[in-house]
Structure formats: C-alpha cells, structure tokens
Amino acid sequence: MSSRELILNTIRKSNNVEKVPLPHIEEFGITFENKTQKFQEVIQTVGGEAILSNKEHLDELIQKLYPNAKLISSNVDGVTLANFDSNDAQNPHELEKLDLAIVKGEFAVAENGAVWIKNTDNRHRVLYFIAENIVIIVNKNDIVNNMHEAYDKISFENTGYGTFVSGPSKTADIEQSLVIGAHGPKSGYVIFI
Amino acid sequence: MNHALKAKEFVANDERMHWHDKALWFVREKRDLASKGIPEWEQLREYASNIKSHTMSQLDYYLEEFEKNANKKGIKVHWAKDAIEHNAIVYSILKENKVKKVVKSKSMLTEECHLNPYLEQRDIEVIDTDLGERIIQLRNEPPSHIVLPAIHLKKEDVAQTFHEHLNTDASNSDPEYLTHSARDHLRKEFLEADAGITGVNFAISETGGVVVCTNEGNADMGSSLPKLHIACMGLEKVIPRLEDLAVFTRLLARSATGQPITSYTSHFHGPIEGGEMHIVIVDNKRTQFLESEKHQQALNCIRCGACMNTCPVYRRSGGHSYSYVIPGPIGSILGSFKDKEQNSSLPFACTLCGSCSNVCPSNIDLDKQLYNQRQEITKEGYLDKKKRISMKATAWLMEHPTLLNLAGKAARKIVPILPDSILYNKSNVWGEHRQMPKMPKNSFKELYQKEQEKKQGSK
Numbered sequence: 188m189s190s191r192e193l194i195l196n197t198i199r200k201s202n203n204v205e206k207v208p209l210p211h212i213e214e215f216g217i218t219f220e221n222k223t224q225k226f227q228e229v230i231q232t233v234g235g236e237a238i239l240s241n242k243e244h245l246d247e248l249i250q251k252l253y254p255n256a257k258l259i260s261s262n263v264d265g266v267t268l269a270n271f272d273s274n275d276a277q278n279p280h281e282l283e284k285l286d287l288a289i290v291k292g293e294f295a296v297a298e299n300g301a302v303w304i305k306n307t308d309n310r311h312r313v314l315y316f317i318a319e320n321i322v323i324i325v326n327k328n329d330i331v332n333n334m335h336e337a338y339d340k341i342s343f344e345n346t347g348y349g350t351f352v353s354g355p356s357k358t359a360d361i362e363q364s365l366v367i368g369a370h371g372p373k374s375g376y377v378i379f380i
Numbered sequence: 381m382n383h384a385l386k387a388k389e390f391v392a393n394d395e396r397m398h399w400h401d402k403a404l405w406f407v408r409e410k411r412d413l414a415s416k417g418i419p420e421w422e423q424l425r426e427y428a429s430n431i432k433s434h435t436m437s438q439l440d441y442y443l444e445e446f447e448k449n450a451n452k453k454g455i456k457v458h459w460a461k462d463a464i465e466h467n468a469i470v471y472s473i474l475k476e477n478k479v480k481k482v483v484k485s486k487s488m489l490t491e492e493c494h495l496n497p498y499l500e501q502r503d504i505e506v507i508d509t510d511l512g513e514r515i516i517q518l519r520n521e522p523p524s525h526i527v528l529p530a531i532h533l534k535k536e537d538v539a540q541t542f543h544e545h546l547n548t549d550a551s552n553s554d555p556e557y558l559t560h561s562a563r564d565h566l567r568k569e570f571l572e573a574d575a576g577i578t579g580v581n582f583a584i585s586e587t588g589g590v591v592v593c594t595n596e597g598n599a600d601m602g603s604s605l606p607k608l609h610i611a612c613m614g615l616e617k618v619i620p621r622l623e624d625l626a627v628f629t630r631l632l633a634r635s636a637t638g639q640p641i642t643s644y645t646s647h648f649h650g651p652i653e654g655g656e657m658h659i660v661i662v663d664n665k666r667t668q669f670l671e672s673e674k675h676q677q678a679l680n681c682i683r684c685g686a687c688m689n690t691c692p693v694y695r696r697s698g699g700h701s702y703s704y705v706i707p708g709p710i711g712s713i714l715g716s717f718k719d720k721e722q723n724s725s726l727p728f729a730c731t732l733c734g735s736c737s738n739v740c741p742s743n744i745d746l747d748k749q750l751y752n753q754r755q756e757i758t759k760e761g762y763l764d765k766k767k768r769i770s771m772k773a774t775a776w777l778m779e780h781p782t783l784l785n786l787a788g789k790a791a792r793k794i795v796p797i798l799p800d801s802i803l804y805n806k807s808n809v810w811g812e813h814r815q816m817p818k819m820p821k822n823s824f825k826e827l828y829q830k831e832q833e834k835k836q837g838s839k
Binding site: 190191193194195198201202203206207208210212215217233279280296298299301310311312313315316317335337338341347348349350351354356359362364366370372 | 645
C-alpha cells in the first residue's frame with residue numbers, strides 16, 4: 188500500500204471527530220466610517236506610510252520619496268520613471284540590483300493595512316521582495332473594510348501567485364526590537380490615486 | 381531529561397529568567413491590545429474552531445480534493461507516513477534536481493522531522509533564512525519558541541554569534557546593525573541557492589494552493605529565486621475554502637505578535653516560470669489524534685504561539701526545558717500524546733491556570749487536555765517514581781480518615797519545633813525553593829466541629 192493510501196485509509200477507519208457544519212460567514216466583520224483614514228493609521232503602526240495623490244503627480248511624488256533610486260521598474264500606467272523592465276529579464280536573478288519597484292495593488296484592506304498584489308502580467312514574483320524599496324499604487328476607491336470582504340474579491344482560477352503586503356519587511360527576532368528591512372524591501376509606500 | 385530538571389538550569393540565572401518572562405508577557409500584552417480592537421473576536425475564534433473541526437471530521441475528503449486541485453495547478457503532491465519518509469522524499473527531489481544549497485524558511489514540521497541534519501549528512505547545505513532561525517542554526521541550538529525561535533537570547537549573545545560566523549563587530553549589539561548584517565549575508569545565500577523549502581500555514585482544498593505567512597519576506601525570496609520550491613506540511617494544515625482564510629489571517633498574527641496581519645501573506649498556486657513546485661503532506665502520528673476523543677482538538681492548532689506567551693511555566697522555564705520540539709502548552713499535548721514515555725513530564729509543567737485556553741485562537745481545550753494527560757500518564761505507568769510513590773501514599777492516607785486526622789495532629793505539633801536542617805531535608809522536594817507554611821493550631825475540621833458544638837450549646 189502506498190503511503191497515500193495508508194494515510195487516507197487510517198483516517199477513514201479511525202476518524203472519531205464529530206461532524207460540525209462549516210460556518211456561513213456573511214456580512215460579518217468590523218467596518219469603518221473612513222476606510223482610507225483607518226488604512227493610513229494602521230500602516231503607520233507597521234512601518235509603512237500611505238499617501239493620497241493623483242495620477243498626474245505620481246512621477247513627481249515618487250521622485251521626491253526616492254531621489255537616489257537608480258534602477259527603477261514600474262508596471263503602473265502613468266509612471267514614466269522606470270528604466271528597467273523586469274518582464275524583459277529571463278531570470279529572476281537579474282532583478283538583484285533593483286532600487287525601486289513601483290507596482291499595482293489590486294485593493295487595500297482597512298483593518299490591517301494590507302494591499303493585495305497579484306499582477307497577472309508580472310513575470311517574476313520576486314519583484315515585490317528583491318527590490319530595496321517598493322511603492323504600491325492603489326485606486327483610492329479600492330479599499331475594503333476587512334479580510335472577509337477581501338477574500339470575496341480574490342480567486343485563483345489560473346495558476347498564480349498573490350500576496351497581501353502590509354508595510355515593508357521587518358523582524359523583531361533580536362530581543363523583540365522591531366527592525367524594518369529584513370529580507371524584503373527596507374521601505375515602502377502605498378499611494379492612493 | 382524531565383522538564384523540572386531542565387527548568388532548573390534555566391531558572392539558575394534569576395535575572396535572565398525574569399527578563400525572559402517579561403519579554404514574553406510583552407508579546408502577550410500586544411496580543412490583548414490587538415484582539416480587543418476587534419469587537420467580533422470571540423465569534424472569530426468560534427468560527428476558527430468550527431472550520432477546523434469540520435475539516436478534521438472529513439479530513440480524507442479535503443486532502444484528496446486538495447491534491448486533485450493542486451495537481452491541476454501543476455503542483456506535484458507527495459505523501460509521507462512519517463518523518464523518515466518525509467526526509468527521503470525531500471532528498472530525492474533535491475537529488476533529482478542536482479541541488480547543492482537549499483534556503484529554508486521557518487517550518488516546525490521540518491524541525492520535527494530533523495530534516496536539516498538528514499540533508500547535511502547527504503552533502504546538501506541548508507541555510508535557515510528566518511533571522512531567529514539563522515541565529516540558532518549558527519549556534520547549533522534548537523528553537524525555543526515556534527514564532528520567536530531566538531527569544532531566549534540577548535542581543536549581546538547574537539552579536540557574539542554573528543561576530544564568530546559573519547565577521548561583524550563583536551562590540552556592536554544594536555539590533556538594527558545585526559539584522560542588516562544578516563540581511564546582507566542571507567541575500568547572497570538566496571541568490572546562490574538551487575532550491576527553496578518552506579513550511580505551510582494553510583493549504584486550501586478548493587483551490588489547491590498553500591499560504592505562507594512571514595514578516596521578513598524570506599519564504600518568498602527563497603521560493604521565487606531558485607527554480608525549485610518544496611513546501612512541507614502536516615496533514616492538519618488543510619482548510620476547505622479560500623474564504624476561510626479570512627478567519628485565520630485575522631486571528632493568526634494578532635494572536636502571535638499582536639500585529640494586525642503578517643507583513644506578507646503569500647498564496648502559492650503553482651511554480652515560478654520554468655520552475656517546479658512540490659508539496660509534501662506528512663502524517664507522522666497526526667492521524668492518531670483523530671481517534672482520540674480527548675485529544676482530537678490538538679489538530680486545530682494554527683501555531684501562533686499565544687499559549688506559550690501566556691503560560692506562566694513556559695515564560696519562567698524557557699523553551700529548551702521542554703523535551704518536545706514544540707514547547708509550551710500545545711507542545712506538551714502533542715509531545716506527550718505522540719510519545720508518552722519520552723515526554724511524560726510535560727503535562728505536569730502546568731499550573732492548570734487555563735490561560736492558554738483563554739487566548740487560543742481556535743478555542744482548543746488545552747488545559748483540559750493537559751489534565752487528562754496527567755491521568756493517562758499515571759495510568760499507563762509513565763509517572764516519575766518519586767511522584768508515583770508520594771501520590772500513592774497520599775491516596776492511601778486520604779482513604780483512612782482516622783489516620784489522616786492523626787497525621788495532621790502530629791504534624792501540627794511536631795513541624796513547628798523541628799529544626800530547619802530536618803524540615804528541609806533532601807526528601808522535601810517541595811521545600812527546596814519554598815518556605816513551609818505556618819502550622820495552624822487546629823485543623824479546619826476541628827474548628828468546624830467546635831463551631832457546631834457552640835451552636836448546639838446556644839440553642
């Protein structure tokens with residue numbers, strides 16, 4: 188018998204767990220009067236910052252945030268700062284020297300300062316992690332209250348990868364001191380347009 | 381070695397013990413603050429418990445569905461009945477792909493299976509990439525906590541370790557300096573690795589993908605630079621629906637560290653371009669829990685570590701005092717259920733205060749289970765000899781009221797006049813760190829009888 192059969196048979200034979208119905212969770216969870224404001228408050232507590240702007244001023248704003256960034260990639264319409272197309276890279280290792288990644292966020296979650304990033308048109312998922320800094324652009328109308336609303340908007344019909352990003356990478360593994368910039372980006376901004 | 385003996389080593393350093401206690405209590409307080417911010421918190425815990433119990437009641441169905449849907453996404457699924465088979469499967473995948481160096485993100489399962497030494501013996505270099513895990517790997521120590529693996533260490537210890545292995549300045553123990561030194565060192569490892577191994581926080585049956593939560597971004601770096609990604613999971617990690625993740629992602633980080641969510645909650649539904657993704661589903665005595673009415677809820681654990689942070693015994697005895705790979709209340713349950721002989725002292729490393737059950741995000745009856753395990757351990761003859769004899773003697777005495785009264789009377793007379801050298805002799809284990817209470821003149825029974833007589837007399 189294969190281990191697969193052995194495991195499944197053992198479960199079938201010996202399972203004693205009483206059947207409990209799966210809960211139907213609808214219209215559940217905390218909501219906020221001002222979702223944008225809540226998002227801004229929360230992301231600050233996790234080392235990030237959210238800025239309200241508009242499409243016309245994106246270039247100017249990002250340049251001000253990262254005046255020294257040399258290698259920049261972007262998949263956001265209206266941003267002309269990019270000088271590197273990460274989709275041209277055959278190998279994700281070629282993204283190693285990226286100073287700044289400017290990427291689209293699908294929507295933001297007010298309760299926890301997270302942004303859902305999927306970018307089906309992005310070839311290398313390491314883009315969100317290997318760049319020294321990250322700027323995520325989200326439409327100002329795309330904010331949900333909580334994770335229940337968030338998962339209603341997500342699907343994985345095709346092969347894919349998606350991640351909730353809440354602030355820059357961080358760690359508190361040394362004496363519980365929070366240090367921003369573990370393995371992913373050292374800083375990050377969410378810009379609502 | 382039993383828990384009490386190992387704890388003795390830890391508490392020998394009084395200052396460090398109190399420091400450890402405070403560090404974990406700080407995390408517990410952050411958890412309280414985060415959970416109080418969610419008015420529907422208790423309902424969420426109820427949902428989590430129901431979803432998990434539902435899944436466990438039909439685990440065969442959800443695992444098969446998961447496999448089917450993962451296959452559709454181009455993920456190869458493997459099944460391992462125990463730790464040895466798990467290690468062999470991982471090694472065979474690595475060997476097939478001619479892997480020399482692996483970057484690994486946190487996985488208590490691979491710790492449980494002792495994967496690192498297994499691979500190292502076969503000439504594969506394994507680099508743990510979570511900062512805490514890397515620190516203890518360099519020190520050749522096991523993790524002392526499942527979320528905060530290096531919580532037992534001070535920054536000066538880390539400075540010394542990094543100085544020896546990463547050539548940092550030995551006198552600089554600034555956490556930011558140390559973290560960024562590790563970042564530079566590990567970035568090189570990420571870029572050189574031929575494969576990434578990750579754990580799994582949740583496996584979604586209906587979509588066939590897995591979710592990994594980290595703050596550092598190391599699971600994503602490790603699984604999206606090399607062509608090969610192997611995700612290792614215990615079979616209890618499966619959940620039915622994508623929407624169930626809403627419940628668990630809201631509970632996990634808030635319970636673990638008091639954060640509203642981890643920095644990264646990554647959903648893997650297939651390999652990177654031109655790459656391969658494998659998932660290894662491991663039993664290693666997990667299915668046995670399904671059979672046990674008293675202990676089946678232990679499989680509902682989502683590994684947040686809240687029960688450790690709140691446990692008065694864990695906080696003061698440290699993770700290394702537990703003989704099982706997972707310490708604290710949940711580890712004591714898992715460990716002593718899987719191997720009663722080896723871990724027989726763990727359910728006794730508990731005051732039965734019930735704090736663990738109060739903070740558990742999936743509402744596991746932790747204190748009840750620990751209480752049950754004490755009795756099972758006693759019944760099956762794994763109780764420590766000293767404890768067994770004294771329990772038997774006490775039981776016998778209590779079954780004989782006249783003798784009990786007499787013994788009490790004698791003790792109340794004799795104990796106050798005994799010199800300390802006799803009172804605190806070696807057989808008085810209880811008195812080793814404690815002052816004996818002052819003996820009252822009369823027992824409760826005598827006082828009660830006197831009261832009753834008075835009442836009778838006044839009638």
